[in-house]
Amino acid sequence: xxxxxxxxxxxxxxxxxxxxxxxxxxxxxxxxxxxxxxxxxxxxxxxxxxxxxxxxxxxxxxxxxxxxxxxxxxxxxxxxxxxxxxxxxxxxxxxxxxxxxxxxxxxxxxxxxxxxxxxxxxxxxxxxxxxxxxxxxxxxxxxxxxxxxxxxxxxxxxxxxxxxxxxxxxxxxxxxxxxxxxxxxxxxxxxxxxxxxxxxxxxxxxxxxxxxxxxxxxxxxxxxxxxxxxxxxxxxxxxxxxxxxxxxxxxxxxxxxxxxxxxxxxxxxxxxxxxx
Numbered sequence: 001x002x003x004x005x006x007x008x009x010x011x012x013x014x015x016x017x018x019x020x021x022x023x024x025x026x027x028x029x030x031x032x033x034x035x036x037x038x039x040x041x042x043x044x045x046x047x048x049x050x051x052x053x054x055x056x057x058x059x060x061x062x063x064x065x066x067x068x069x070x071x072x073x074x075x076x077x078x079x080x081x082x083x084x085x086x087x088x089x090x091x092x093x094x095x096x097x098x099x100x101x102x103x104x105x106x107x108x109x110x111x112x113x114x115x116x117x118x119x120x121x122x123x124x125x126x127x128x129x130x131x132x133x134x135x136x137x138x139x140x141x142x143x144x145x146x147x148x149x150x151x152x153x154x155x156x157x158x159x160x161x162x163x164x165x166x167x168x169x170x171x172x173x174x175x176x177x178x179x180x181x182x183x184x185x186x187x188x189x190x191x192x193x194x195x196x197x198x199x200x201x202x203x204x205x206x207x208x209x210x211x212x213x214x215x216x217x218x219x220x221x222x223x224x225x226x227x228x229x230x231x232x233x234x235x236x237x238x239x240x241x242x243x244x245x246x247x248x249x250x251x252x253x254x255x256x257x258x259x260x261x262x263x264x265x266x267x268x269x270x271x272x273x274x275x276x
Contacts (some may be wrong), residue, residue, distance in 0.1 A: 014038040016048045019055045023062070026212025026249055032059035046083050050090065053079060058097060062213050064254030066104040073098035089129040092118050096137040103143050104255040112144035135165040135175065142178035151185030158182060170210065173202050180221040189228035196222040215249035216242035220260050227266070236267045 014037035022031035038052035053076035061069030073094055080091040096118050103111040118137035122130040138161035145154035158178045165171055176199040183192035200218045203211075219242035226235035243264055246257035 014041050016052045016055065019052065019059075023055055023059055024209040026215075028059045028062040028212070028250075032056055032063070035059060050076070050080055050083060054094065054097075057094075058213075061097075061101055061104070062250060062254070064251045064257065066101050066253075066255065070098060070101040070105065073101060087121060087125060089122070089125070089127050089133050092122055092130070092133045093136065096133060096140060099137070099140045100143075103140060103147060106147070108144040108147040112141055112148070115141035115144065131165070132171060135161055135171045139171070139174050139178055142175070142182070146178065146181045146185055149185065151182045154185070155179065155182035168202060168205060170206060170214070173199060173206065173214065174217075176202060177217050177221055180225070184221060184224045184228065187228060189225045192225040193222065193229065196225055212249040216245035216256060216260055219245065220256065220263065223263060227263070232267070236264075239263045239267065 014034060016038045019031050019034035019038060022034055035052045035055035038048055039056065042048055057069055057072035057076055060072050077094050080094050084090050095114060099111045099114040115137040119134050122134035138157065142154045142158040145157060158175055162175050176195060180192045180195045180199060183195060196218060203218055219238045223235045223238035223242055226238060239260060243260035246254060246260050250257055
């Protein structure tokens with residue numbers, strides 16, 4: 001870390017790059033604190049303020065404080081609109097990220113509508129970054145459709161998004177997970193398990209930076225598919241792994257930790273003891 005000296009005492013200088021690095025390392029509480037310090041120390045700095053606001057909001061969400069994350073994104077949105085304009089990819093990304101928090105709060109219809117609007121806006125632009133924003137918003141739309149039990153629509157939407165986004169990156173991973181969820185929702189468990197294996201292979205090929213935010217996601221959908229196939233012992237092993245990973249990386253209140261805990265409750269609890 002870099003420091004400067006004042007009156008003989010070493011003083012920490014808030015850094016947005018440090019906040020980003022902490023978030024990528026999965027140290028979400030520290031990332032939030034660092035980003036908030038940047039916002040406080042440079043409130044009028046249009047160079048660092050947008051990124052600091054973004055890191056603050058996504059770090060809050062990664063800790064499972066979804067209502068607070070929604071509020072943080074709503075605080076950031078007018079700043080991005082003022083600096084970049086409403087149609088800029090960075091402003092649209094904030095809208096997409098905000099919508100993801102709506103889904104985490106169970107406000108699926110609102111998430112669906114907002115993500116669809118972001119996709120439409122992104123498709124009107126020419127900046128290459130807008131393709132990634134459109135894919136992210138499509139992922140939010142798929143999650144919202146699955147959350148509403150509209151699994152056939154979710155499958156169609158996610159297959160379209162996957163066809164448009166062919167890079168083997170984190171975006172492909174989250175879209176693949178959306179596909180698995182849609183198949184699980186249709187009780188097509190063999191197909192879901194095969195797609196989950198593909199998602200797991202993709203995840204192994206990704207760099208370690210930023211993996212914390214996806215903790216337990218592959219294990220969770222795989223456990224759901226295995227349970228649907230009646231392979232209860234295997235399902236419980238994967239569910240325990242999902243819950244442990246989510247709890248360690250995201251905390252007890254994150255919506256994925258809650259989902260993993262609910263799945264484990266079907267086996268009689270969250271203990272990682274002997275598998276029956």
